[in-house]
Amino acid sequence: xxxxxxxxxxxxxxxxxxxxxxxxxxVKQKEEGFYVFDEIDEFSDPLKDYKPTILPxxxxxxxxxxxxxxFDTQPYPDIKPVIESWKQILFGVRPCDIHGISLLDKIxxxxxxxxxxxxKRAETIIIGIDCLEPCYEHAHCASVGCLNVDDGYDIMMxxxxxxFYTSVKTLRGEEIIRKYSEYTEACKEDRERFLRLKxxxxxxxxxxxxxxxxxxxxxxxxxxxxxxxxxxxxxCLGCGRxxxxxxxCYCFDVYDCMDLNMxxxxxxxxxxxxxxxxxxxxxxxxxxxxxxxxxxRHRFNRKFNYLMTKYNASFCVGCGRCTRSCPVxxxxxxxxxxxIKNNRNREDE
Amino acid sequence: xxxxxFLPEIAEVISTRQLTAMEKYIELKIKETRKFNFNPGQFIxxxxxxxxxxxxSISSSPFNKDTIGLCVRKVGDVTSAIHKLEAxxxxxxxxxxxxxxxxxxxxxxxxxxxxxxxxxxxLRSLINYVLERRxxxxxxxxxxxxxxxxxxxxxxxxxxxxxxKDIAIDITVDKPDDNWSGKSGVITRLIPPLDLEPTxxxxxxxxxxxxxxxxxxxxxxxxxxxxxxxxxLERRMKCGVGKCGHCQINxxxxxxxxxxFSYHKLKFxxxxx
Numbered sequence: 001x002x003x004x005x006x007x008x009x010x011x012x013x014x015x016x017x018x019x020x021x022x023x024x025x026x027v028k029q030k031e032e033g034f035y036v037f038d039e040i041d042e043f044s045d046p047l048k049d050y051k052p053t054i055l056p057x058x059x060x061x062x063x064x065x066x067x068x069x070x071f072d073t074q075p076y077p078d079i080k081p082v083i084e085s086w087k088q089i090l091f092g093v094r095p096c097d098i099h100g101i102s103l104l105d106k107i108x109x110x111x112x113x114x115x116x117x118x119x120k121r122a123e124t125i126i127i128g129i130d131c132l133e134p135c136y137e138h139a140h141c142a143s144v145g146c147l148n149v150d151d152g153y154d155i156m157m158x159x160x161x162x163x164f165y166t167s168v169k170t171l172r173g174e175e176i177i178r179k180y181s182e183y184t185e186a187c188k189e190d191r192e193r194f195l196r197l198k199x200x201x202x203x204x205x206x207x208x209x210x211x212x213x214x215x216x217x218x219x220x221x222x223x224x225x226x227x228x229x230x231x232x233x234x235x236c237l238g239c240g241r242x243x244x245x246x247x248x249c250y251c252f253d254v255y256d257c258m259d260l261n262m263x264x265x266x267x268x269x270x271x272x273x274x275x276x277x278x279x280x281x282x283x284x285x286x287x288x289x290x291x292x293x294x295x296x297r298h299r300f301n302r303k304f305n306y307l308m309t310k311y312n313a314s315f316c317v318g319c320g321r322c323t324r325s326c327p328v329x330x331x332x333x334x335x336x337x338x339x340i341k342n343n344r345n346r347e348d349e
Numbered sequence: 350x351x352x353x354x355f356l357p358e359i360a361e362v363i364s365t366r367q368l369t370a371m372e373k374y375i376e377l378k379i380k381e382t383r384k385f386n387f388n389p390g391q392f393i394x395x396x397x398x399x400x401x402x403x404x405x406s407i408s409s410s411p412f413n414k415d416t417i418g419l420c421v422r423k424v425g426d427v428t429s430a431i432h433k434l435e436a437x438x439x440x441x442x443x444x445x446x447x448x449x450x451x452x453x454x455x456x457x458x459x460x461x462x463x464x465x466x467x468x469x470x471x472l473r474s475l476i477n478y479v480l481e482r483r484x485x486x487x488x489x490x491x492x493x494x495x496x497x498x499x500x501x502x503x504x505x506x507x508x509x510x511x512x513x514k515d516i517a518i519d520i521t522v523d524k525p526d527d528n529w530s531g532k533s534g535v536i537t538r539l540i541p542p543l544d545l546e547p548t549x550x551x552x553x554x555x556x557x558x559x560x561x562x563x564x565x566x567x568x569x570x571x572x573x574x575x576x577x578x579x580x581x582l583e584r585r586m587k588c589g590v591g592k593c594g595h596c597q598i599n600x601x602x603x604x605x606x607x608x609x610f611s612y613h614k615l616k617f618x619x620x621x622x
Binding site for chain 1: 352353354355356357359396398399400401402403422424425428439440441557558583584585587588590591592593594595597598599600605619620621
């Protein structure tokens with residue numbers, strides 16, 4: 001399908017039409033300056049200039065709590081997997097969050113496919129909204145190569161003022177456009193305007209990390225004993241907020257819940273956080289990352305070294321949510337730059 | 350729908366045996382009519398429904414494909430619930446998980462088993478394997494250390510092993526009591542007197558984290574190559590399939606990449622031991 005224009009006056013109708021066949025999740029303002037993804041009732045225009053939502057949209061693919069099994073223990077154990085999914089649309093997802101979802105796709109399909117995730121993902125259509133201006137001071141998407149996004153969405157919309165320049169990536173994206181939206185073919189002038197805006201944005205997004213992102217695993221491999229972890233050890237509260245708001249954090253806890261009859265129940269999983277004190281405690285009581293500095297080092301290494309090395313992509317997508325939500329203002333960009341700087345200083349010595 | 354990675358299969362508890370105050374041996378039989386094939390050193394995720402799941406190493410011989418033997422120490426919610434199970438109870442298992450010891454590479458070599466405390470549980474599976482295939486291996490030495498005589502596991506089996514002429518076995522306890530006539534002191538003291546052929550020897554080491562540091566020192570003094578020192582690590586695991594993140598050590602997952610690792614691999618992992 002060629003690129004199209006969807007005029008803004010039709011966006012509301014498009015979104016409302018989608019609700020006939022899908023559960024539609026979009027961006028709502030929760031309070032001044034704070035946005036959330038939530039089920040859309042009446043469509044208002046949330047797409048303009050929203051700052052990253054408090055939680056990323058991963059919650060619709062990997063919910064905070066999720067049932068994995070239902071079991072009945074009497075008279076004989078009867079265990080059934082629970083994999084819940086429904087046709088859903090994530091409307092207005094930013095490039096950083098699309099990257100986040102693409103990374104989770106890798107995690108949950110590699111080695112052992114996690115059907116609880118992949119089945120939800122298969123039924124999810126993603127309508128992206130491109131960024132033409134930095135959304136807020138904590139964003140560093142350009143520094144980690146996540147401003148531009150080529151994959152992981154079905155439809156991408158770019159704000160041209162009175163309309164959205166819309167590129168359709170997938171067949172199912174095309175189907176919903178044809179079925180539920182008013183649109184016109186984009187003409188040559190529209191395309192030129194779109195490309196001009198895309199070009200102009202390049203200078204607006206600052207490269208905040210002081211090296212090419214692909215070098216970061218090398219810096220982190222050499223930073224196990226970096227003083228930055230001692231400094232953060234004294235500041236970090238070990239609260240886990242950075243984990244909880246991260247689009248690419250996927251660690252979880254698993255627990256059983258019995259029904260009141262005490263014979264049947266559920267096994268559930270719930271988001272967990274590697275910065276929490278008990279995360280790496282073993283049965284005999286040893287804690288292999290007992291200090292907050294060690295746990296933060298682990299978290300940063302997951303984003304910029306361990307997973308990055310395995311999957312050849314930065315696991316920080318630059319949304320800045322961790323920085324925004326940190327109660328003691330630990331800044332992801334500052335921390336990465338400190339690791340780079342300390343490494344360089346060691347080279348000089 | 351039935352291919353959830355979290356779905357356990359049902360196993361019946363065939364028998365239970367109290368080994369010590371803290372450890373119980375339980376024997377399981379899976380309900381599916383299939384053989385349970387595994388490598389020594391692999392583990393299962395064991396479910397007590399309503400309580401939870403815990404990773405437990407397999408302690409029985411891999412040649413016994415009909416039942417699965419586990420030595421379970423009562424330390425948490427799940428293991429306490431396991432201790433209450435009696436023959437005829439049903440539980441869930443997922444596995445075998447992990448990789449196990451590199452038995453193919455070990456063929457033709459001398460083997461030095463070093464078991465501290467509950468570390469004998471996974472090593473017992475491997476020991477039974479090599480005793481069954483005794484001719485495939487050169488010299489076999491088993492070192493076993495426990496905190497006190499009351500915590501020594503598999504005492505009957507140890508007696509049988511002691512009687513064999515084709516293996517050497519040495520046992521020590523940290524704190525002897527009045528009835529103890531054997532050696533006392535930490536397990537590391539058993540290593541220096543050994544006459545080893547370092548490059549032809551595999552050391553298989555399983556024990557509490559504190560033991561590894563000192564055992565490694567002694568093994569390095571003996572000049573055992575780093576690739577030939579194999580250790581099995583314990584971590585909390587919630588999924589067992591490389592997702593939940595709990596067992597991660599630096600860049601590796603104990604469930605997927607281990608639980609056995611060579612010292613050569615572990616020495617680069619600052620959070621390993």
